[in-house]
Amino acid sequence: MVTVANRQTGRHLVRWAIPAAIVLFLLLATGGFAGPQITTRVKESVLENGLRVLLLEEHKAPVVTVHVWYRVGARNEQPGVTGLSHFLEHMMFKGTSKLGPGQFSKTVQKNGGRDNAFTSDDYTGYFETFASDRVELALELEADRMRGLLLDPKEVESEKKVVMEERRLRTDDDPVSALQEAMGAAAFQVHPYRQPVIGWMSDLQGLMREDLVRHYNTYYVPNNAVLIVVGDFNSGELLPKIRHHFGGIPRGQEPPRVRAVEPVQRGERRLVLRKEAELPFVYMGYHVPDLKHPDNFALEVLAYILSGGKSARIYKRVVYEKQLALFAGGGYDRESIDPNLFYFYASVMPEKTAREVEQALTAEIERLKSEPVPDRELEKAKNQIEAGFLFGQDSVFNLARQLAEYEIVAGWRVWEAYVPGIRAVKADDLQRVAKAYLTPDSRTVAVLIPTKTER
Amino acid sequence: MCLRQSVGWLILIFVLLPVLVAAAPLAERQALESGLTLLVASRRALPIVTIRVTVQAGSLWEPEGRAGLAYLTASLLTRGTTSRTAAQIDEAVDFIGASLSSGADRDSSDLDLTVLKKDLPIGLELLADVLLHPAFQEGEIARKVREIKAALRKRQEDPGEVALEAFNELVFGRHPYGRPLEGTDASLSAITRNDIVRFYRDYYTPERTIITVVGDVESKEIAGQLRALLKPWPKGTVTVERAGQPNPLQGGALVKKIDRSVTQASIILGHQGMRRDNPDFYAVTVMNYILGGGGSSSRLVERIREQKGWAYDVHSYFYPGLERGAFQVGLQTKNENAGPAVGEVLREVRRIRDQGVTDQELADAKAYLTGSFPLRLDTNSKLAGLISTVEYYKLGLDYADRYRTLIEAITKEEILRVARAYLTPDRYVLVVVADQARASLPE
Numbered sequence: 001m002v003t004v005a006n007r008q009t010g011r012h013l014v015r016w017a018i019p020a021a022i023v024l025f026l027l028l029a030t031g032g033f034a035g036p037q038i039t040t041r042v043k044e045s046v047l048e049n050g051l052r053v054l055l056l057e058e059h060k061a062p063v064v065t066v067h068v069w070y071r072v073g074a075r076n077e078q079p080g081v082t083g084l085s086h087f088l089e090h091m092m093f094k095g096t097s098k099l100g101p102g103q104f105s106k107t108v109q110k111n112g113g114r115d116n117a118f119t120s121d122d123y124t125g126y127f128e129t130f131a132s133d134r135v136e137l138a139l140e141l142e143a144d145r146m147r148g149l150l151l152d153p154k155e156v157e158s159e160k161k162v163v164m165e166e167r168r169l170r171t172d173d174d175p176v177s178a179l180q181e182a183m184g185a186a187a188f189q190v191h192p193y194r195q196p197v198i199g200w201m202s203d204l205q206g207l208m209r210e211d212l213v214r215h216y217n218t219y220y221v222p223n224n225a226v227l228i229v230v231g232d233f234n235s236g237e238l239l240p241k242i243r244h245h246f247g248g249i250p251r252g253q254e255p256p257r258v259r260a261v262e263p264v265q266r267g268e269r270r271l272v273l274r275k276e277a278e279l280p281f282v283y284m285g286y287h288v289p290d291l292k293h294p295d296n297f298a299l300e301v302l303a304y305i306l307s308g309g310k311s312a313r314i315y316k317r318v319v320y321e322k323q324l325a326l327f328a329g330g331g332y333d334r335e336s337i338d339p340n341l342f343y344f345y346a347s348v349m350p351e352k353t354a355r356e357v358e359q360a361l362t363a364e365i366e367r368l369k370s371e372p373v374p375d376r377e378l379e380k381a382k383n384q385i386e387a388g389f390l391f392g393q394d395s396v397f398n399l400a401r402q403l404a405e406y407e408i409v410a411g412w413r414v415w416e417a418y419v420p421g422i423r424a425v426k427a428d429d430l431q432r433v434a435k436a437y438l439t440p441d442s443r444t445v446a447v448l449i450p451t452k453t454e455r
Numbered sequence: 456m457c458l459r460q461s462v463g464w465l466i467l468i469f470v471l472l473p474v475l476v477a478a479a480p481l482a483e484r485q486a487l488e489s490g491l492t493l494l495v496a497s498r499r500a501l502p503i504v505t506i507r508v509t510v511q512a513g514s515l516w517e518p519e520g521r522a523g524l525a526y527l528t529a530s531l532l533t534r535g536t537t538s539r540t541a542a543q544i545d546e547a548v549d550f551i552g553a554s555l556s557s558g559a560d561r562d563s564s565d566l567d568l569t570v571l572k573k574d575l576p577i578g579l580e581l582l583a584d585v586l587l588h589p590a591f592q593e594g595e596i597a598r599k600v601r602e603i604k605a606a607l608r609k610r611q612e613d614p615g616e617v618a619l620e621a622f623n624e625l626v627f628g629r630h631p632y633g634r635p636l637e638g639t640d641a642s643l644s645a646i647t648r649n650d651i652v653r654f655y656r657d658y659y660t661p662e663r664t665i666i667t668v669v670g671d672v673e674s675k676e677i678a679g680q681l682r683a684l685l686k687p688w689p690k691g692t693v694t695v696e697r698a699g700q701p702n703p704l705q706g707g708a709l710v711k712k713i714d715r716s717v718t719q720a721s722i723i724l725g726h727q728g729m730r731r732d733n734p735d736f737y738a739v740t741v742m743n744y745i746l747g748g749g750g751s752s753s754r755l756v757e758r759i760r761e762q763k764g765w766a767y768d769v770h771s772y773f774y775p776g777l778e779r780g781a782f783q784v785g786l787q788t789k790n791e792n793a794g795p796a797v798g799e800v801l802r803e804v805r806r807i808r809d810q811g812v813t814d815q816e817l818a819d820a821k822a823y824l825t826g827s828f829p830l831r832l833d834t835n836s837k838l839a840g841l842i843s844t845v846e847y848y849k850l851g852l853d854y855a856d857r858y859r860t861l862i863e864a865i866t867k868e869e870i871l872r873v874a875r876a877y878l879t880p881d882r883y884v885l886v887v888v889a890d891q892a893r894a895s896l897p898e
Contacts, residue, residue: 060500061833093751102761105751110819112826131829161764168719169767169787175612276716278608309554310545320542323598326605349605380550387552387571390503394834453716 038393039416042403043235049251050223053242054403054412056230058396062131064231065396066138068146069125069404071226072219074197075258075337080206083199084215086119087163087207092126093117094155096148101155104141111137119197122337123408129397132232136241143245146225149216156209164205167198175277175448176347183446186271187285187341191262221252226407230400262287262339269444277450279326280348282357285341286443291334292410297421298429299342299437303332304381305373305430306344306364311380313367314344318360324352328361337409342437354447368434372427385422480852481832482667482842483674487682490662490690494842494852495674498835502572504670505835506579508586509843512658513562514631515697515777522631523638524646527599528654529559532566534595536588541595544581553578555585561632562777563847564659569836572671576680583684586659591651600646603637614721614888615787621711622723625884626781630701660691665846669839700778701727706882712896713888720793720889724800725783726879731775731848737861738873739773744820745812745870746803747771747784752819754803755784763799765792773877777848782877790893797885797896804880811871825859 043055073085095101108115113130128138171177181196188194199207227246229238265287288299306314307329318328328346344365346357392398406415482494514525533555534541548555551574557566566586570578610616620635627633638646668677704726729739740748747755747770759769769786784804788796812820832838832855845854887896 060498062829063833102751102757106819109749109752109823109827112823112828112830114827114830129830131826134826158762158764162760162767165719165765165788166767168789173614173717173719277612279605279612309549311542311549316542316545320598323601326602326609347609349601350608376550380546383550384552390501390571391569393501394503394836396833 038399039413042412043239044412045239047222047243047247049247049249050221051246051249052226052407053239054226054228054407055233055235055238056228056399056403057233057235058230058399059232061396062232063129063396064132064135064138064229064233065127065129065400066135066142067125067127067228067230067400067404068142069123069226069228069408070219071123071224071408072215072255073119073123074121074195074199075192076219076255077192077195077199079195080203081211082195082203083163083167083197084207084211085124085219086198087160087204088212088215089117089119089124089126090159090163091151091156091212092145092149094159095150095152096145097150098144098148099141101152104145107137107141113138121193121197121340123405125401125404127397127400135229135231135233135238136245139241139245142227143249146220146222146246147249149220151209151212151216153209156212160204160207163198164201167201167204171196171198172201175273175275175450176281178275179273179281179283179446179448182271182273183283183285183444186269186446187265187287187444188262191260191338192258193262193338193340217252219255221255222246222249223251224255226404228400228404228407230403231396258338265442265444268440271444271446272449273446274449274451276453277448279350280354280357280450281448282344282346282348282354282361283446284344284358284361284443285446286343286438287339288332288342288437290336290339290409291414293339295429295433295436296334297418298425298433299332300334300385301378301381301422301425302368302430302433303330303342304384305368305377306330308381308384313364314346314361317364318346318357322360324349324357324360328357330361335405335409354449358445358447365434365438368438369431373430375427378425378427378430382422382425386419389419481838481845481855482669482852484846484852485674485678487661487678487685489685489688490660491685491688492665492846493678493681494665494667494846495672495677496667496669496838496842497672497674498669498838499671501835502671503835504568504570504572504575504578504668504672505839506568506570506582506669507667507839507843508566508582509665509667509847510564510566510659511663512564512654513560513777514634514636515561516654516658516695517631517698518650520642521638521646521650522634522642523603523636524650524654525559525564526636526638527596527603527643527646528591528651528659529557529564529566530599530603531591531595531651532557532585532589534599535590535592536584537590538588539584544585547577547581551577555581557585559636561636561780565843575672579680579684583681587685587688589655591648591655593648596648596651600643604640604643607635607637607640614715614717614719615785617713617715618721618723618785618886618888621713621888622725622783622884622886623781625709625711625886626704626725626727627701630778631698632701632776632778632780657691657693657695661685661688662690665843667839667843667846669835669842698778703727704882704884708881708883708885710885710896711887712891712894713886714891715888717888717890718789719787720790720796720887720894721785721787722793722797722800722885722887723783723785724797724883724885725771725781726883727779728773728782729775729877730777730779733775735873735876736775737858738865738869739877740824741817741820741862741865742807742812742870742874742877743771743773743782744824745816746807746874749820749823752823754807755786755800758803759786759788759796759799763796765789765796765799769800790890791895793887793889794895794897797887801880804878808871808874808878808880811867811874814867817865817867817870821862821865824862828855828858
């Protein structure tokens with residue numbers, strides 16, 4: 001019943017409202033890792049046009065999931081045209097020269113499959129999951145829309161209204177999402193991570209077909225994409241089919257690099273959002289390095305020490321013992337192309353104040369700096385991460401998603417370093433990274449102050 | 456909008472190939488001496504185990520004036536036993552990287568464990584302890600009640616939740632299906648520890664319980680372990696009662712407008728639907744897929760999202776239970792579109808009642824519903840969920856095969872019949888949470 005905000009909340013937009021179980025899954029399954037037994041079974045190829053192909057056979061259930069992810073997201077957008085990647089994601093379902101608008105998903109469904117797509121800061125991903133005998137259909141459909149999109153002006157205008165409704169639903173009428181958006185825009189001043197994935201409403205209004213065409217032609221080329229297939233198939237048989245469907249697509253120009261670098265933050269930033277709501281909410285974000293930095297493992301373990309379950313420090317102290325928050329936690333945006341945030345959140349209990357909650361969260365952070373984490377607590381966090389890894393392998397969808405995300409943010413082989421990296425973390429590493437990164441000067445604190453309109 | 460039907464380039468053989476669905480039963484069933492039902496499905500690909508305990512103790516069994524009792528009781532299971540505090544349970548669960556959670560729904564309560572195979576003995580020990588020996592300590596009750604009250608208040612921030620609460624109340628009245636599962640401020644304040652202890656004693660009994668185990672286990676071995684751990688669990692001694700069927704809606708449209716400072720109207724339109732044991736469930740499933748259950752293949756999405764651009768999400772569903780659950784259409788659209796959107800919803804509901812569906816729509820719906828069945832059991836937790844549902848609603852462990860046969864058999868005539876029987880566009884509840892000054896709703 002209690003909503004748990006998590007690392008991808010609001011930064012990860014899915015085209016359809018999907019069942020709660022899947023949403024939870026998307027939110028929770030991001031931190032897992034794969035040991036050698038998974039990554040050694042991945043077969044990698046690169047087609048002549050630059051399309052990278054990762055195949056992973058998993059025969060435990062008669063299903064296959066096909067993912068095509070493009071290396072483009074809000075990170076690649078300019079001020080004034082935010083929301084473009086996500087809007088284009090919607091348009092990918094609205095017709096190609098071969099397939100009419102709306103026919104993509106209908107074709108998938110009438111073959112017993114499910115499809116969807118999502119856009120984040122760093123990527124735009126598409127997938128189809130089928131019973132294993134339909135895998136080639138997914139290849140055919142994805143190859144067709146990689147270069148064959150129509151972007152019919154009438155469909156563009158109609159879908160723009162849908163995206164604006166999506167923004168109203170997810171952000172404008174949801175005070176916690178609105179707060180998160182405001183915090184991102186304050187924590188980042190230079191880097192495009194400051195921009196919401198769905199785009200500012202005023203930008204959405206102005207987006208034109210020409211913007212979409214330019215974005216599509218720049219980023220939807222095989223050399224900027226990765227194709228991942230996980231499930232019940234035979235790689236030797238599938239690869240020729242992949243070549244058949246995708247091989248003829250010409251390589252495009254290399255898309256422009258994102259050059260923005262967020263400067264070091266020198267001093268705490270604070271902001272307040274006043275909005276109709278029932279309970280105050282606190283968000284805090286600290287600038288931290290991403291998974292390409294050696295400190296990422298210690299930061300990841302730190303996230304579990306603070307927020308991995310009900311025995312973790314934040315729940316135990318702030319929610320259970322002090323009863324200051326209805327729910328609270330923290331997380332580390334580790335899988336990110338550029339450095340992102342280590343964040344904390346809490347929904348303030350009635351009769352309590354945002355200030356008390358902020359102080360309690362800060363006290364937990366300070367304690368990490370002054371006292372070493374006991375051995376057993378460190379072992380618990382590692383056990384949780386290790387178990388989460390195995391649970392995460394139960395779903396072919398999740399495996400494909402992990403591979404794709406790793407491939408896009410750092411190269412899929414980086415996944416291999418995770419197990420040994422986590423296992424090597426020591427208590428003094430935790431103390432050191434807490435002191436180095438969780439400093440008041442590098443944080444942004446955002447507070448939702450509820451207002452009540454008399455109606 | 457002009458839809459291009461040129462799908463001939465797609466390899467037609469895909470449509471014709473049969474999809475393999477497991478012919479074996481979903482699980483192995485054993486009845487233990489205590490009356491408990493145990494279902495085991497061995498899945499040995501990964502060293503993990505998922506267990507779901509389902510108890511006939513949903514809100515349907517709550518006494519009058521004690522709304523929220525089932526949810527509160529279930530939530531408190533993991534909040535301390537006669538030998539472990541809540542903090543000790545949390546610590547033990549987290550230390551082995553497992554998850555152990557409990558909750559109630561309207562028809563049942565559930566306790567879920569996910570654990571590594573190597574830690575299964577510890578996991579089972581914890582599961583049995585919280586199931587058999589919950590302490591219901593006063594301090595934990597007070598804490599949980601405060602939490603639920605705060606969560607109920609926070610839920611008022613979500614226009615969709617506000618709409619749903621009002622909708623259920625109008626559709627089901629005082630029936631348990633009509634009230635929030637978590638209860639209300641007043642009902643929660645009225646619940647005593649004695650109510651909780653009695654509810655637990657009367658309903659949490661082995662003959663009212665199904666345990667489903669999926670994962671890296673061997674059927675005999677897990678049965679032996681559970682039998683030993685659950686031995687002290689006494690059978691029930693009292694005759695239990697639950698709420699019967701909800702009173703039907705009166706005629707006409709019942710409209711409720713709720714005013715909020717929002718940019719978007721949250722709309723729910725619907726009425727009572729059907730029970731899960733109704734043989735028309737399968738025809739209704741196909742009919743609703745075409746109307747609004749089938750995502751982008753549905754008429755409501757085609758009309759309201761694809762053609763009009765009015766909504767990101769529009770859907771319809773039946774929510775059948777032990778009693779008649781709801782049929783509802785839900786959507787969100789900017790305040791100004793609220794009136795016209797409701798008009799379109801009613802138009803589509805009337806159209807499917809008047810004209811039925813086309814051969815193509817029927818064939819596509821069947822192809823999806825049968826073809827996607829393997830996707831409903833491709834993980835341990837999905838499989839455990841499906842097996843418990845199948846057992847709880849007595850659908851038979853050959854459900855995977857039977858589902859296919861039942862769906863394949865549905866005809867256009869049956870779709871028309873069930874559309875007319877289970878959709879009532881002249882007798883419905885409409886709830887609109889919106890900035891009413893902007894929403895163009897007819898009086």
